[in-house]
Amino acid sequence: MTTDHIVKSFDEELNMLNDTIARMGGLVEAQLADSIQALTRRDAELAARVVSQDKRIDDLEHDIDSLSVRLLALRQPMAEDLRLVIVALKVSADLERIGDYAKNVAKRTGALAGSVPLDPVHTIRRMSALVMGMIKTVLDSYMEQDLDKARDVIVRDEEVDALHTSLFRELLTYMMEDARNITPCTHLLFIAKNIERVGDHATNIAENVEFLVSGTLPPGDRPKGDESSIVIVEPRTADTEGSE
Amino acid sequence: MTTDHIVKSFDEELNMLNDTIARMGGLVEAQLADSIQALTRRDAELAARVVSQDKRIDDLEHDIDSLSVRLLALRQPMAEDLRLVIVALKVSADLERIGDYAKNVAKRTGALAGSVPLDPVHTIRRMSALVMGMIKTVLDSYMEQDLDKARDVIVRDEEVDALHTSLFRELLTYMMEDARNITPCTHLLFIAKNIERVGDHATNIAENVEFLVSGTLPPGDRPKGDESSIVIVEPRTADTEGSE
Numbered sequence: 096m097t098t099d100h101i102v103k104s105f106d107e108e109l110n111m112l113n114d115t116i117a118r119m120g121g122l123v124e125a126q127l128a129d130s131i132q133a134l135t136r137r138d139a140e141l142a143a144r145v146v147s148q149d150k151r152i153d154d155l156e157h158d159i160d161s162l163s164v165r166l167l168a169l170r171q172p173m174a175e176d177l178r179l180v181i182v183a184l185k186v187s188a189d190l191e192r193i194g195d196y197a198k199n200v201a202k203r204t205g206a207l208a209g210s211v212p213l214d215p216v217h218t219i220r221r222m223s224a225l226v227m228g229m230i231k232t233v234l235d236s237y238m239e240q241d242l243d244k245a246r247d248v249i250v251r252d253e254e255v256d257a258l259h260t261s262l263f264r265e266l267l268t269y270m271m272e273d274a275r276n277i278t279p280c281t282h283l284l285f286i287a288k289n290i291e292r293v294g295d296h297a298t299n300i301a302e303n304v305e306f307l308v309s310g311t312l313p314p315g316d317r318p319k320g321d322e323s324s325i326v327i328v329e330p331r332t333a334d335t336e337g338s339e
Numbered sequence: 340m341t342t343d344h345i346v347k348s349f350d351e352e353l354n355m356l357n358d359t360i361a362r363m364g365g366l367v368e369a370q371l372a373d374s375i376q377a378l379t380r381r382d383a384e385l386a387a388r389v390v391s392q393d394k395r396i397d398d399l400e401h402d403i404d405s406l407s408v409r410l411l412a413l414r415q416p417m418a419e420d421l422r423l424v425i426v427a428l429k430v431s432a433d434l435e436r437i438g439d440y441a442k443n444v445a446k447r448t449g450a451l452a453g454s455v456p457l458d459p460v461h462t463i464r465r466m467s468a469l470v471m472g473m474i475k476t477v478l479d480s481y482m483e484q485d486l487d488k489a490r491d492v493i494v495r496d497e498e499v500d501a502l503h504t505s506l507f508r509e510l511l512t513y514m515m516e517d518a519r520n521i522t523p524c525t526h527l528l529f530i531a532k533n534i535e536r537v538g539d540h541a542t543n544i545a546e547n548v549e550f551l552v553s554g555t556l557p558p559g560d561r562p563k564g565d566e567s568s569i570v571i572v573e574p575r576t577a578d579t580e581g582s583e
Contacts, residue, residue, distance in 0.1 A: 160556050164425060171415040181408060184428065202568040267521055274515045274574040281511060281528065285568070288529070312404050324446040324529070330518040 152194035256320030396438035500564030
């Protein structure tokens with residue numbers, strides 16, 4: 096494990112911290128991409144691999160936490176070095192959660208028994224492409240300490256939220272049209288919510304990059320664009336024959 | 340704001356950190372209790388108050404982050420003092436998320452148009468009572484640095500996960516029996532998931548108490564008891580007449 100290495104200098108330890116986050120970020124990107132591919136191809140084998148790989152992400156978070164605690168204890172970093180360590184602790188927690196969401200998408204793929212409406216899966220792929228782009232950009236912004244890229248990620252999250260809200264409505268309609276859609280569409284609802292949450296965590300990371308560069312902590316609150324919590328869809332008729 | 344106070348000693352700053360976490364914890368407990376009461380009574384006014392109060396929790400997290408960063412920068416704490424500050428950063432993030440879940444429960448209460456099956460709401464109340472007990476115990480374990488209480492919380496989370504999995508199955512069945520249940524039961528599915536996640540965050544805090552007391556970082560991975568991601572429920576019949 097990273098933290099077992101014998102380290103010569105403070106800069107080397109900081110670099111190791113950044114390298115570990117870069118490796119964790121790359122793994123999280125791959126896990127998310129694989130989980131969406133497993134979903135679209137209904138590939139149970141790939142889904143199982145995503146589930147089993149999640150432990151590697153958890154281990155990297157543990158490495159980053161250990162390394163950060165050791166840096167704080169032994170090096171007592173100041174100013175920007177201190178912010179680097181604090182942000183590393185926060186970013187690794189966000190990446191770990193994104194990994195959990197990818198794992199959950201893979202798990203639910205197995206529960207999509209029978210036929211699944213294809214349009215929602217297509218929309219989920221579009222949402223995933225957006226959030227994967229956000230993750231890539233926010234990791235670049237972290238490594239390059241690039242404020243513009245970080246702020247771009249925060250803006251892009253609104254599009255993800257809007258897609259999620261309309262998909263939520265669409266999935267409820269499918270469920271009302273045919274009760275056989277209820278189990279698969281419920282899992283698609285949670286899969287879509289997972290992807291929407293990944294966008295939120297990419298945004299958290301972007302806010303921490305702002306703190307890293309500017310020294311100003313992100314505000315506790317952030318306007319959320321996801322309106323799915325207040326969506327109401329009524330069946331066409333009292334029973335559920337209103338199909339088409 | 341807490342962090343505006345002029346502080347005399349290091350101990351006073353550490354006490355202020357603990358007091359702020361205690362206040363944040365108390366507010367989070369109250370928000371969760373109110374959100375569940377708003378749900379069970381369908382009290383839109385109380386739900387709106389929970390949504391508006393969430394900002395206070397976000398502000399307290401911001402206070403704790405600022406205070407922790409300042410403590411690390413100016414006091415360069417060692418050993419247990421350092422762990423106190425690191426754990427404060429992590430615990431405040433978990434409490435902020437619990438606050439978000441309470442807010443989301445309140446938001447969805449407004450979308451429970453028409454009649455809602457009462458049994459699932461009753462089960463959600465039982466789940467909530469369990470997680471509110473976990474939050475109370477884990478906050479005590481943090482303040483008293485009591486390992487036994489922390490470990491007790493980790494064990495109790497399994498019961499929450501089991502309740503959630505059976506509730507998930509029950510809600511799918513209601514949706515299949517009557518399409519008019521689909522919108523409200525979908526929001527109940529997410530409300531139940533929120534409560535289940537609150538249990539996970541209480542468990543995270545318990546693991547950080549273990550780190551605080553023992554100095555050993557929690558393992559990245561933890562066995563999850565929530566099986567709802569793999570639940571499959573089939574309609575009684577091809578169409579959805581199979582009512583009652």
